[in-house]
Amino acid sequence: MGTPELAASPLLGQPLVTDEDAVRSRDRARVHDARHHRRRWRLLWLLVGPGILAMLGENDGPSMIAYASDGAQYGLGFFVPFIPVLFAMSYVCQEMCMRIGAVTHRGYGELVLQRYGRAWGLFGAADLTLTNLVTLVAEFIAIRVGLAYFHLGPGVAVALGLALVLFTLSGGRYWRWERIVLGLALFNVLFVVAAVLVKPDAGALVSAFDFARFPSGSFNTLLLLLASTIGATVTPWMIFFQQSASADKGMTPADVAHGRYDTALGAVLAAACGIGALVAGAALLTHGGSGIQGFAGAGFPEALRRVAGGGAGAVFALGLIEAGAVAILTISASTAYAAGECVGVTHSFNSSPRDAAIFHAANVGVALLAGAVILIPGAPLLSIALNANVLATVLLPVSLLLMLMLANDKPLMGRWVNRRSTNIVGIAVVAFVAVCGAAYGIDSFLQTAHLIGS
């Protein structure tokens, strides 16, 4: 690995210390200090980050539009309880990633590549890069939709996204990157504010916790709904991101309990904000919400303005800008981690651009490429955005299965291997995702090829 040495330790037998080690060591010193002095809240503050970012990062532009679209088409029933169930599934997966990262201090990409061979490692990286690129395009579209409400064009959306990527990279330190993105991610609660502003019926909200109200529609429509909603909560980039970020943050097995708090807190916040978008969208149920083409113009924010007032429209538009911006930062980071890990070079926010050129170039490059797509006149943006989550869902079982194998790898994980109960839930999640993704992929293909009727 091409990491520059800072100095060799004077003590015989101790490892060489690189610049990256030095930066990480300073962050760890604060964790040791908080733990030593039993400052619980400070310790929690220092150790939260990757879990919240993975969960709120997945509450991205397409996901929030998907939730609002579900609400506008089907109302609150079924989806209000379904969203928390999906985030509970997501918690099971993300907890494993965090644990593997904290125990092995290595990212998902490099472990798969080294433990299970180059074919799977490179497939995982290629799968991630493809789905990330498509998803990033959708994030820029979401920012564009939000900005359109304020009469700003796509050029501003691209400039804003790229400026944020460059700004967060500028400190040369994981801690700084994480705190800036965390600060931005908390504005995901704008969707809860939007839900309050549309003045939902509290009774309808409570009675929505009834799984019996399965949405009506064709088999393919239902599969698309399931596949895109699953794709809005569990994705390959989250797996790469949280494991690599946990390792980059310097987490150790002693931090696993706090990593679980971090992941659970992220899941609760993300579920609440997702339900917020659903409730806001449901305000359009009886106002032609099902016909909204969210990506064609101002879409949902403009429709909300007409139904619930300018405040609700503006808050929803700002929420879309935030959701897209945070996802651009986290998804670009996951691409950069995967690139560095699979090429076998330095991959850390704690390294300078000179020392980790591929990592930083991948981070900026993938955002730049996605931003360029939305500036192409006549590009099929709606189709790209709608298929982003579905494609991620279809390819997800591979990432989940390899993650389960890593979490059960005794020589690698030692006493931190999965418990039996975790495996039962994990296998059930993989099977559910695989069946939904495959069923949608096969059914859509058969319809497109005119082998069955719609």
Place this chain on the structure above:
Amino acid sequence: MSAVEQSDPRCPEEREEDDLVMNLERDQFVAETSKPVPRAELSAAVKTGLWALRVFVVVVGAMVIYTFVAGLH
């Protein structure tokens, strides 16, 4: 300068370096994480499962890409 520092024969740079080393676990250093982990020994059943997964990915992935491309026209 404290009494501890006066009695410490190391120069300040060496002391700082040692403090840095103490804050990280041994297997957390870049020098350690850059060493590859050995290849896993997989059972025949797992190898078969992984091959089935490859077929699943290629077939379903091709279907989704076909559907996406057809939808563009």
